Amino acid sequence: MKHFSFGKFLAHFFLLIIVFIWVIPTFGLLISSLRDKDQVALTGWWTALKHNEFNEIVRTEKSNVQFEENGVFIITGNLLKNSPTKSVINFGITSKNPKAFKAPSKVTMKNGSTFYLKKDGSYRWTSDKEFKHKKGKRIFLTVNTPPSLTLENYKEVLVFRGLGQSFINSLTVAVPSTIIPLIIGAFAAYALSWMNFYGRDLIFATIVCLLVVPLQMSLIPILTVYNQIGNFFGVSAKSYVGIWLAHTGFGLPLKIFLLRNFIKSLPHEMFEAARVDGASHYQIFMKIILPLSIPAFASIGILQFLWVWNDLLVALVFLDKMPSEIVLTSRLREMLGEFSQNWEILTTSAFVSMIVPLFVFLSLQRYFIRGLVAGSVKG
Amino acid sequence: MAPALIILLVYLIYPVSETIRLSFFDNYGREFTGVSNYVWALNDSDFRQSILNNFLWLIVVPTTCTFLGLTIATLADRVWWGVFAKTLIFMPMAISFVGASVIWKFVYEYRGAGNDQIGILNAIIVYFGGDPHAWIAIPFWNNFFLMVIMIWIQTGLAMVIFSAALRAIPEETLEAARIDGAGEVRIFFYIIIPFLSETIVVIWTTITILVLKVFDIVLAMTNGQWGTEVLANLMFDWMFRGGGDSGRGSTIALFIMLGVIPIMIWNLRRFKMEQER
Incomplete structure (x- = not known):
């Protein structure tokens, strides 16, 4: 190399761009094939290595799992099915306002019961009266999902x-x-x-x-x-x-x-x-x-x-x-x-x-x- | 020798003459119908569309591949990671047209405005403030989006052939030109290009033959919808549509054949020259 030449620099630069364009489509395919299928459908493959936020609707446990402690009725469980990598960012109890609260926080429901949700998805729902609901209550979550590569596909x-x-x-x-x-x-x-x-x-x-x-x-x-x-x-x-x-x-x-x-x-x-x-x-x-x-x-x-x-x-x-x-x-x-x-x-x-x-x-x-x-x- | 001759006879020579015969017969190949298949073809809108599109492909794809192939080969000669770059650009050559179609369909994937785009092309456009489009459904321009796939695959071929040819240029010639004070650009146009003229023709014809037969990409991407029909796909369609129409199918095949005849003659002449040498 005699001296720095502008032509040489351009050669590197253009070739790099061309190679990049040539490789990206195949690379995207490969990454996508290794991603979780829900993530593939919702976000671009280039976000595969980022944490993504997904909205989920889940239900609490039914009233038959409640137990009584000192006159207080309690239901506990985990909305994220104990997945260790996910975490709750926001949650809400109505479809109108699905991101009403920031986890963790304590919310008072319409019927006077208290709902406490932690970031890891575990919750504690307490009430003075006995729980009577047949179906679990709907909870709206915004979940932070880490990148996960899988051979499932x-x-x-x-x-x-x-x-x-x-x-x-x-x-x-x-x-x-x-x-x-x-x-x-x-x-x-x-x-x-x-x-x-x-x-x-x-x-x-x-x-x-x-x-x-x-x-x-x-x-x-x-x-x-x-x-x-x-x-x-x-x-x-x-x-x-x-x-x-x-x-x-x-x-x-x-x-x-x-x-x-x-x-x-x-x-x-x-x-x-x-x-x-x-x-x-x-x-x-x-x-x-x-x-x-x-x-x-x-x-x-x-x-x-x-x-x-x-x-x-x-x-x-x-x-x-x-x-x-x-x-x-x-x-x-x-x-x-x-x-x-x-x-x-x-x-x-x-x-x-x-x-x-x-x-x-x-x-x-x-x-x-x-x-x-x-x-x-x-x- | 004998088995080769028999196979060539059964699989190529007989079919060619049979296809020519069938093009003058009805859909079952039973009744002679004169040129009615040709009349049908010239009046059929799909057929005209195909001819037009094939022309478009023939103009755009070989030109772009040759141009890009030469550019990349020249650039790659000048950088230390050139071999690596060439390997990556050549890689699509190994991929099937269908596989490549899936790859690019994913690139072009469209989600309604307001949603997260999962196709990278729309994602980039949205990122810069544009509107996403369903690229392969935009008449006329979608042809070019399909051609990109063929170019993506075939540029590698042009590149390696040019690379080999570039290496064959005698170093003394280039050295002499440099001593005489010619710049790189002048050398490129006055020495390298003339030297490569035969290589250019070879690449051009190779890709032209391939493009004439383009089928998989169109079938997989659009199946000829939105004005992207080409001859090979139309022919495939007629082979099976309504139980198959061998007359019309054969007629369309003959039009593809028509495109390669000049190349065939050119090849024959080269072969003759070689024999006489």
């Missing part, structure tokens, strides 16, 4: 909202849909780069074209075919095998294209030497190409895995919406309608759907970026 969505099953379904779709095109693509790529046969260039040119064909072009005809097969054999048209093959088909051109470019970039002499020594194409492929291609496989495999994991369209078209087949993205989309106001469920579910991609991304970032860059530079 995760339990809720994974166990009771079917997200756990969807998680397994997503894996069931994604793993074979990654491996199958990789294997098929590798063989095809080898053939296209080192075997001479008639029409090779034409096939490759076709693959270059197919790279950019929107998969929307395929949906209707393939769905029709699936329906016909389903009818013919009397089975459901929507099955895991169907979607594995569909993902294979849609992902194959890019896999072939990338692997072919990679294999072609390997040194020519190696293959010729192997040929001269009498190795068959199969042997060359298994003994030379595969070991050398592991990094390329990793990149391309990660790319395909994330694509399939994050896909919604193909899953909506080729998989059923029953619990045993619905994948995470599809379930999440359903939840957006079902629980449109239950942000604790939505944020938690979204985070569950992101855990695997984020883990893959953070642990295998280098391969992921390499695959993406290669894929787009040519795609």
Whole structure:
């Protein structure tokens, strides 16, 4: 660093702002998924680490718990259910004036009884006459609630909202849909780069074209075919095998294209030497190409895995919406309608759907970026 | 090789021709109806809306992503925490469009005026004395709020590709320019930009293809309501509406295809040049 430069300062400043904007939305999601659901609904997630004030309406004990002491009738209890972290700020005995008194204080009710409420929510209600009320008296509270982070939401969505099953379904779709095109693509790529046969260039040119064909072009005809097969054999048209093959088909051109470019970039002499020594194409492929291609496989495999994991369209078209087949993205989309106001469920579910991609991304970032860059530079 | 060919044939080549055929047939694909699906499309208000919106997406998203990606890549090269910054900006790439939609729907969340806003955008606006709005329900402008999601995801891609390309610029060239007295801004516009021209095209086409197919975001955020319909979502709608209309669905798919054909031709020409080399 030669001297303080204004340009340098601006670079830090702008980058900081951009990073901030980029991270905030995800951060908010994560925080919200860890908050208590009542708090999520009422206050912004950025207040999660602050103490919040909530208004609550609670009831005192019924008259059957009263006891007599020296001619005085007494009811005691705790309006905050003995929660050690909350505390009462204000309270009131009528809905007109719910913040009439500051805790702790002693209040005289209409019937002459005395109500004494402490900050921790415990109260002592005394009267000369016997208490007769059937329902507890309503008390209006303003409660100071400390920040509380909880994993309750995760339990809720994974166990009771079917997200756990969807998680397994997503894996069931994604793993074979990654491996199958990789294997098929590798063989095809080898053939296209080192075997001479008639029409090779034409096939490759076709693959270059197919790279950019929107998969929307395929949906209707393939769905029709699936329906016909389903009818013919009397089975459901929507099955895991169907979607594995569909993902294979849609992902194959890019896999072939990338692997072919990679294999072609390997040194020519190696293959010729192997040929001269009498190795068959199969042997060359298994003994030379595969070991050398592991990094390329990793990149391309990660790319395909994330694509399939994050896909919604193909899953909506080729998989059923029953619990045993619905994948995470599809379930999440359903939840957006079902629980449109239950942000604790939505944020938690979204985070569950992101855990695997984020883990893959953070642990295998280098391969992921390499695959993406290669894929787009040519795609 | 053989299994690859069969799969390509079944899942891509046959469907493309079949989709073209179906677009001239009725809703069950049984009776030939000529161009009636196309006539329907051109007169359908949803379809026109979609075309318009897709154009809007095509103009705004690739431009913004390219611009932001280049800016961030350039800035990140100059600060010591650049790698960390890039990781954070790239992270949305790993998130699904649906997941991103949930994230941003939460950002845009609206509560009636007077209530505590739980969406951060409205909270900021209220904090500075403005009125909260239900952002995704404001016609026309809501398109931009949806585009933000795509930009948020795809800028990372543009950024890493630019980063790689920037590193490929020979240091001597830059050094020479500096010695000749060129300022950083001049260097950026006269040396770096021309050097990156091919990279810019690549990023542009990659994001353009993606944007043409934009579907998940619109489905999850608005399902095409409030004037945000796009072709891919409209097509999905027609695939299943009233038992499914394969004719109209196919016609809409063909319009998406129309958008990628120039890119396809461009790719083919590049491939040919590569072969001849």
